[in-house]
Amino acid sequence: MRRTHAALLLVLLAVSGCGGHRDVTELRFWAMGRESEVLAALLPDFEREHPGLRVRIEQLPWTAAHEKLLTAVAGDATPDLCQLGNTWIPELVALRALEPLDARLAATPAIDRADYFEGIWQTNLIREAAYGVPWYVDTRLLFYRSDLLHEAGFAEPPRSWAEWRQVLAAIAARSHGERFGVLLPLNEFEPLLALALQQPEPLLADGGLRGNFTNPGFERTLDFYVGMFRDHYAPPVGNAQIANVWTEFGKGYFTFYISGPWNIGEFQRRLPPELTGRWMTAPLPGPEGPGASIAGGASLSIFRRSRHQAEAWQLIEYLSRPAVQQRFHQLTGDLPPRRSAWAAPALAQDPFARAFRDQLERARPTPRVPEWEQIVTEMRIVAERVVRGEFTVHEGAVELNARADRILAKRRELAAEGKLL
């Protein structure tokens, strides 16, 4: 082990010794997961356009990324720019780690805000200042077995909650308790969150200082969600008990599944060939017709401590070009945040992507406070307890509100002292 390290070090020394680009600026770019692996393919064109720049990609696994970012901030070891899950932006802004981008955006007409899906763009705004540029998007909608839907007597996927329940009731009547209409894994907060975003009331009140879960809108959503389990349309299980979602979807154990864009590729790869043409995607049903969903995805942000902010911005500008985003989509399957990038045939003609294109126009951001991730985790935990009958829907909403208020206590105190950034 130690010998290979030494050998590696020698090689590195040799390479850096004979390279000798003294006048080259190196950009440190932290990227995660699959994106970090394919980025290298996009960079040669950028480096040709900008001969004075070299990009060093440092790969982080998603599971450790959050911790590494916070540690880097604490230790003043942040890179120049970074791929950020857009729900992490409020936290890093609270840590004063990110550079506001408004001046650069104003000077860069190529990054046209009107071309971006509005809900996605908003996830990057903290008090109206932009701290990131959307890179790719993620939202949740329905994956469904079209053949099972037909068997149950429906030609089209449901568009409203009422239609959805009709379909689920028909499936339940035919399945004798051995199959289910929908899978809503109890260890995921996203399905409930997507449904909660469909209500007019915001999830937090007083500008993000208090919970806002004891209102008719959220209770309606919680009741609808819990009702799926109460009526045995959804099995009360987490992902650990499903073992393999793709196998079970293939077997028809459930007809509907709320998931994100990466599963288009996964389903195509993992479902048996005889299921080709027997599943499809559809926008998420809402209380009164097609509803909102989560504005997820990742953004590109520049760190405040970077000494190469102008150069980092050039890279962001390059990666935001529709043509580059289309190539990025081909490499990863990630969906682009710009409407113009969706004009590419690969996307415009993909039947599975069509529902996402539609849904993204109705994507809504979650509250932008650093505590949100903790609050949404509590939402999942409380909802699970309501599903298990430990709380009624109303008691669950009250409990969740109390937990959210407790989590936001320090934020309220700081706001009262006028010290909130």
Next chain:
Amino acid sequence: MTRAQAGLLLAAPALVVIAVFFFLPVLAALALSLTDFDLYALADSGYLRFVGLRNYVQLLGNPLFWQALGNTLYFTVVGVPLSLAVSVGTAVLVHSRLARCRGLFRTALFAPVVTTVVAVAVIWRYLLHTRYGLINYGLGKLGFAPIDWLGDPHFAMPAIILFAVWKNFGYNMVIVLAALQNIPEDLYEAAELDGAGAGQQFLRITLPMLGPTLLFVSIMTVAGYFQLFAEPYVMTLGGPGQSTLSVLYLLYEEGFKWWNLGRASAVAFVLFLMMFAATALQMRLGRQAAA
């Protein structure tokens, strides 16, 4: 140089190490637990405030803490005796004069200890699977309805206990085995001449002779089981319905997921005090039993 000075000098290196790596961190944790160190304080130390015992008061008023404590005690109270019984039982079996292939059995029974918890958790999740699991298949053959081991709040902790006992008993078994080999053979011969059966020999000779070893083993096991974390982390993520959330898991979430280091330190300190009390109690009970 007096004897006392010489003694201190000889003990000094060890004392320094204990001071630096034990007392200092404990004091630092205690100090941190009296502040509201969190994400905001990480941004700007001006947001760090001394809050006295507020973290402790909030912790003791938080139902989740009591649930985590209840879960941890459940795990310890059921898990430790079960683990010790299995360890002693297997050690006696392996030690038995009638046993064949002792080396093979000793290795096989010790094997779970050296496996990686994450890797075997994957296998256990399959064993415990509601519809495809081997355990439910066996229960089904005996006429029991399938149990949703990891999905039902009543069965998740028993499943975790089974997993933890299976994973850990081999370690204690080896220690007990060593102690068994130190019991003089003539004690058994004398007992046999006096007409004691196998049961009586076990109760009157084996168990008393194992006394000090069992005390040591139980102290170590209690200390280890109080720090339940890896098993629920890889098997259930603290669920379902927080039924496998342990005190240490709560600490991990507060500290490393949400960066509430002040509150996490308070949890750590309470856990430390509880383990200290539990160990002191065991030592006292052990001394009384020996006297």
